[in-house]
Amino acid sequence: xxxxxxxxxxxxxxxxxxxxxxxxxxxxxxxxxxxxxxxxxxxxxxxxxxxxxxxxxxxxxxxxxxxxxxxxxxxxxxxxxxxxxxxxxxxxxxxxxxxxxxxxxxxxxxxxxxxxxxxxxxxxxxxxxxxxxxxxxxxxxxxxxxxxxxxxxxxxxxxxxxxxxxxxxxxxxxxxxxxxxxxxxxxxxxxxxxxxxxxxxxxxxxxxxxxxxxxxxxxxxxxxxxxxxxxxxxxxxxxxxxxxxxxxxxxxxx
Amino acid sequence: xxxxxxxxxxxxxxxxxxxxxxxxxxxxxxxxxxxxxxxxxxxxxxxxxxxxxxxxxxxxxxxxxxxxxxxxxxxxxxxxxxxxxxxxxxxxxxxxxxxxxxxxxxxxxxxxxxxxxxxxxxxxxxxxxxxxxxxxxxxxxxxxxxxxxxxxxxxxxxxxxxxxxxxxxxxxxxxxxxxxxxxxxxxxxxxxxxxxxxxxxxxxxxxxxxxxxxxxxxxxxxxxxxxxxxxxxxxxxxxxxxxxxxxxxxxxxxxxxxxxxxxxxxxxxxxxxxxxxxxxxxxxxxxxxxxxxxxxxxxxxxxxxxxxxxxxxxxxxxxxxxxxxxxxxxxxxxxxxxxxxxx
Ligand SMILES: Nc1ncnc2c1ncn2[C@@H]1O[C@H](COP(=O)(O)OP(=O)(O)O)[C@@H](O)[C@H]1O
Ligand SMILES: [Mg+2]
Numbered sequence: 001x002x003x004x005x006x007x008x009x010x011x012x013x014x015x016x017x018x019x020x021x022x023x024x025x026x027x028x029x030x031x032x033x034x035x036x037x038x039x040x041x042x043x044x045x046x047x048x049x050x051x052x053x054x055x056x057x058x059x060x061x062x063x064x065x066x067x068x069x070x071x072x073x074x075x076x077x078x079x080x081x082x083x084x085x086x087x088x089x090x091x092x093x094x095x096x097x098x099x100x101x102x103x104x105x106x107x108x109x110x111x112x113x114x115x116x117x118x119x120x121x122x123x124x125x126x127x128x129x130x131x132x133x134x135x136x137x138x139x140x141x142x143x144x145x146x147x148x149x150x151x152x153x154x155x156x157x158x159x160x161x162x163x164x165x166x167x168x169x170x171x172x173x174x175x176x177x178x179x180x181x182x183x184x185x186x187x188x189x190x191x192x193x194x195x196x197x198x199x200x201x202x203x204x205x206x207x208x209x210x211x212x213x214x215x216x217x218x219x220x221x222x223x224x225x226x227x228x229x230x231x232x233x234x235x236x237x238x239x240x241x242x243x244x245x246x247x248x249x250x251x252x253x254x
Numbered sequence: 255x256x257x258x259x260x261x262x263x264x265x266x267x268x269x270x271x272x273x274x275x276x277x278x279x280x281x282x283x284x285x286x287x288x289x290x291x292x293x294x295x296x297x298x299x300x301x302x303x304x305x306x307x308x309x310x311x312x313x314x315x316x317x318x319x320x321x322x323x324x325x326x327x328x329x330x331x332x333x334x335x336x337x338x339x340x341x342x343x344x345x346x347x348x349x350x351x352x353x354x355x356x357x358x359x360x361x362x363x364x365x366x367x368x369x370x371x372x373x374x375x376x377x378x379x380x381x382x383x384x385x386x387x388x389x390x391x392x393x394x395x396x397x398x399x400x401x402x403x404x405x406x407x408x409x410x411x412x413x414x415x416x417x418x419x420x421x422x423x424x425x426x427x428x429x430x431x432x433x434x435x436x437x438x439x440x441x442x443x444x445x446x447x448x449x450x451x452x453x454x455x456x457x458x459x460x461x462x463x464x465x466x467x468x469x470x471x472x473x474x475x476x477x478x479x480x481x482x483x484x485x486x487x488x489x490x491x492x493x494x495x496x497x498x499x500x501x502x503x504x505x506x507x508x509x510x511x512x513x514x515x516x517x518x519x520x521x522x523x524x525x526x527x528x529x530x531x532x533x534x535x536x537x538x539x540x541x542x543x544x545x546x547x548x549x550x551x552x553x554x555x556x557x558x559x560x561x562x563x564x565x566x567x568x569x570x571x572x573x574x575x576x577x578x579x580x581x582x583x584x585x586x587x588x589x590x591x592x593x594x595x596x597x
Contacts (some may be wrong), residue, residue, distance in 0.1 A: 053552050078552075093545050097570060
């Protein structure tokens with residue numbers, strides 16, 4: 001479903017210098033599978049999520065990214081979104097003045113229109129969002145507030161998953177969705193994510209800690225260091241990392 | 255000082271006002287002596303009217319209309335009304351004096367209907383009696399090559415409430431001047447404005463509020479968004495006279511540069527002669543939040559739509575002061591529609 005081959009990228013830093021972050025990353029996630037990426041801070045995990053979703057300034061210098069048989073490189077972020085790529089942000093962004101409900105309705109219908117589907121009517125949308133919000137313990141009051149404004153870290157993460165439930169993407173990238181969540185919130189969020197698991201959907205779960213993977217069980221675990229995948233294995237790899245730390249893998253990558 | 259060489263626009267204006275009396279005579283005299291204002295005049299340093307008027311050489315007609323009919327030069331308004339400034343192509347002058355009687359409440363909806371190439375100089379003198387309330391909602395949606403120069407002088411008696419909300423899209427040069435004399439003693443002034451300038455447009459919002467009596471309240475909030483090769487100008491001044499103790503006055507101007515090639519010039523000024531007052535001004539220029547833009551696009555919104563939503567949410571606040579729901583929504587809809595075309 002998602003095939004990444006030998007991906008290299010660079011960014012321009014604030015002092016105008018070029019920084020290479022991804023250095024030949026390869027990875028393949030078939031439909032129906034959940035893959036986890038674990039790796040120390042600064043190894044390039046968030047960068048990978050931005051490169052996949054087409055953020056300005058994250059220039060691909062080499063390699064390929066293929067999603068559902070199509071090369072992503074030339075597509076705008078919104079085109080990738082309409083194809084079904086969804087990023088749950090490590091740091092969800094506040095958008096003052098734009099109520100969450102309005103934002104989600106516009107986003108859903110923009111995606112539908114781009115796919116040649118019919119827009120969802122306002123009453124149908126309200127019914128749909130009400131159901132999904134309830135399942136995640138998000139109040140209608142929160143949905144009327146501007147996107148992420150004044151929400152706690154945990155509430156923001158919950159909102160990211162709610163948005164995924166509304167937009168029903170084909171592929172989810174969850175970037176440290178567990179950070180800032182207490183154990184109850186973590187369970188609720190994991191349940192939300194698990195309802196999205198299906199044979200025609202893929203997921204890439206980026207995390208620091210093995211904890212999240214107790215609730216969202218991955219099929220494959222990849223270890224990332226210094227802009228590359230340095231080791232891949234089954235779920236047991238997460239436990240091994242937790243017990244032994246990243247050091248030996250970083251050593252291998254250097 | 256030697257005599258100046260008049261431009262064709264200036265000659266036309268001088269002829270137009272030949273034999274005029276009162277303020278018209280004074281205006282003519284100023285043009286004869288100094289010509290139209292240029293950047294060299296302090297009050298016009300970012301809006302060169304003489305230069306903008308090049309190419310406009312004929313005289314035209316302009317008039318104020320009240321509820322669709324030609325308005326008298328002086329009138330009393332004591333019920334909601336629609337005021338329209340209509341101007342043909344060419345240079346023209348229009349004037350109206352409006353009395354809002356003590357104790358009345360009026361919503362005045364104001365429009366500019368300008369032809370291509372219209373260059374109207376308009377003068378409004380508005381007087382609010384004691385305890386009067388005037389809400390003036392101004393839509394300044396004008397052709398790109400027009401030059402509206404509108405100067406309003408508003409006298410606000412004690413206990414009176416003057417509220418002004420302006421939506422401006424600019425033109426070759428749009429100059430909107432508001433000069434308020436504020437009596438305090440329960441009087442309140444709210445000045446709200448929004449400007450959205452597409453490529454090549456210029457809008458200048460110049461205002462002074464002079465507090466002459468104690469305890470006056472003034473809130474001014476102007477927000478703008480300016481595209482490449484467009485220019486927004488804000489010159490705001492609060493003057494607090496010695497008698498105007500306990501004045502509470504706040505001025506805020508915030509604008510978005512939609513492109514590195516946009517220009518925004520702002521000069522907020524406080525001139526205070528009383529010692530027991532609360533006066534503040536803020537001025538902030540920024541750019542679209544690129545992180546928010548990416549976030550919205552990641553959710554599927556097109557770049558144009560995402561930008562329009564961000565700009566709209568940034569600009570909307572000053573229009574919130576419009577008390578009439580229908581009128582507020584009408585202006586918001588016009589703004590939204592114009593945002594669809596902004597790059
Ligand atoms: N836009 C950017 N400008 C400069 N440096 C960046 C930028 N984005 C990421 N980096 C740097 O690249 C490295 C990888 O960052 P990131 O992808 O956020 O890592 P992770 O998510 O694994 O912690 C870090 O050293 C970070 O500082
Ligand atoms: Mg990260």
